[in-house]
Amino acid sequence: MDPTELERFERTLLPHMSAAYNLARWLTRSDQDAEDVVQEAYVRAVRFFGGFRGGNSKAWFLTIVRNTGYSWLERSRGEELTTAFDANLHDVEDAGPGPELELLRRATRQELFAALESLPVEFREALVLRELEGLSYKEIADVSGLPIGTVMSRLARARQRLRQILTDRGSKED
Amino acid sequence: MACPKTKDLIEAYGDGELDLGSSLEIERHLAGCEACAAVLERHRALRSALAGASLHYDVPPRLAARVRSAVRKEAKGRATGWLPSWRWAAVAASVAPLAILTWALVALSKTPSPGDLLNQEIVSAHLRSLMGNHLMDFPSSDQHTVKPAFAGRIDFSPDVRGLSGVGFTLIGGRLDYLDGRPVAALVYGRRKHVINLFIWPSAGGEGARGVETSLRGYNLLRWSRAGMLYSAVSDLNAPELRELRKAFEE
Numbered sequence: 076m077d078p079t080e081l082e083r084f085e086r087t088l089l090p091h092m093s094a095a096y097n098l099a100r101w102l103t104r105s106d107q108d109a110e111d112v113v114q115e116a117y118v119r120a121v122r123f124f125g126g127f128r129g130g131n132s133k134a135w136f137l138t139i140v141r142n143t144g145y146s147w148l149e150r151s152r153g154e155e156l157t158t159a160f161d162a163n164l165h166d167v168e169d170a171g172p173g174p175e176l177e178l179l180r181r182a183t184r185q186e187l188f189a190a191l192e193s194l195p196v197e198f199r200e201a202l203v204l205r206e207l208e209g210l211s212y213k214e215i216a217d218v219s220g221l222p223i224g225t226v227m228s229r230l231a232r233a234r235q236r237l238r239q240i241l242t243d244r245g246s247k248e249d
Numbered sequence: 250m251a252c253p254k255t256k257d258l259i260e261a262y263g264d265g266e267l268d269l270g271s272s273l274e275i276e277r278h279l280a281g282c283e284a285c286a287a288v289l290e291r292h293r294a295l296r297s298a299l300a301g302a303s304l305h306y307d308v309p310p311r312l313a314a315r316v317r318s319a320v321r322k323e324a325k326g327r328a329t330g331w332l333p334s335w336r337w338a339a340v341a342a343s344v345a346p347l348a349i350l351t352w353a354l355v356a357l358s359k360t361p362s363p364g365d366l367l368n369q370e371i372v373s374a375h376l377r378s379l380m381g382n383h384l385m386d387f388p389s390s391d392q393h394t395v396k397p398a399f400a401g402r403i404d405f406s407p408d409v410r411g412l413s414g415v416g417f418t419l420i421g422g423r424l425d426y427l428d429g430r431p432v433a434a435l436v437y438g439r440r441k442h443v444i445n446l447f448i449w450p451s452a453g454g455e456g457a458r459g460v461e462t463s464l465r466g467y468n469l470l471r472w473s474r475a476g477m478l479y480s481a482v483s484d485l486n487a488p489e490l491r492e493l494r495k496a497f498e499e
Binding site for chain 1: 257260261264266287290291292294295296298299300302303304305306307308309312313315316317319320321323324325327
């Protein structure tokens with residue numbers, strides 16, 4: 076990579092370090108792993124950068140971070156990915172608006188944090204990309220290599236489960 | 250239970266991911282369906298809880314330096330025709346103007362922020378309202394006539410005030426469409442000037458100071474209060490527009 080290209084690389088991709096670290100940290104759930112994933116993603120990005128034709132650099136780079144994060148998980152703890160997909164998530168009836176809404180509004184940061192952290196990795200990823208990084212459905216589809224319809228249903232299920240965790244916890248306390 | 254037909258679309262609507270046609274359809278449905286309105290409200294409650302909880306992990310301070318050095322090492326390993334170091338100064342000198350030019354082009358072609366787009370939309374709505382007879386759906390100088398006129402036509406109840414005491418004459422109300430949703434427009438007059446005051450519910454806020462700007466010769470104020478966004482636009486001067494805002498904040 077020549078100096079102008081390196082300069083272009085740094086100018087284009089270094090600003091996404093915060094998003095990259097956040098995604099990696101939520102995927103791996105470990106400070107040290109997240110740092111390693113981010114570093115590895117940047118190194119991979121140097122190799123692929125020639126193929127980047129401009130456009131949405133954040134989504135482009137998060138795709139690499141995401142894939143790096145997944146191979147990291149596979150390598151270091153194979154169990155994580157196999158338990159993730161839940162055929163068993165029961166379709167809860169939509170509860171009435173009253174108490175559930177109240178519980179959602181009252182949820183503390185720690186509760187939200189723990190609830191998000193306990194979700195299977197695919198759900199965590201979808202919610203982090205959408206609610207923390209503000210990606211559109213299309214961008215999430217690009218990053219995770221899924222059709223938009225799957226992104227929509229994954230987000231819906233992730234939110235459903237999150238609400239379930241928060242309101243279960245809340246109603247136990249009452 | 251939410252309606253089977255709209256259930257899947259409500260979250261997408263709440264995420265701002267539907268096209269205009271489908272959004273309008275959902276809005277019409279929401280106006281008459283409590284169950285779906287409750288689903289949307291729950292969706293918004295969860296989103297705002299997540300957004301407000303600062304769940305973002307911050308980059309550890311040492312990481313940036315670590316990444317930078319790994320990147321440079323990798324880039325160097327992949328260098329084709331890498332220059333000897335004594336030529337660095339020459340390269341840097343030749344690259345700098347190019348970098349500045351590129352930066353300037355990028356800065357100039359930067360896409361407008363959502364706030365800029367909203368301001369343009371607000372001024373356009375104001376201009377449209379002044380054309381022909383589009384100013385009022387329900388002309389009335391009586392706040393007690395204007396306020397009920399909105400009921401059932403939008404999903405919130407705007408704060409309608411008669412402000413003749415402070416020199417703004419209420420001349421009517423209108424429904425309009427801004428920021429991807431139906432909004433209430435109150436029309437006030439001062440001397441020969443027409444003021445459109447748009448009101449709609451907001452998830453976020455404008456911050457304490459609000460936004461004050463001018464666009465195409467029109468002055469524009471945006472502020473938020475009690476979960477609602479207000480935007481006043483007029484060819485009236487800015488200090489007098491601020492009086493209108495002040496009257497609404499009392």
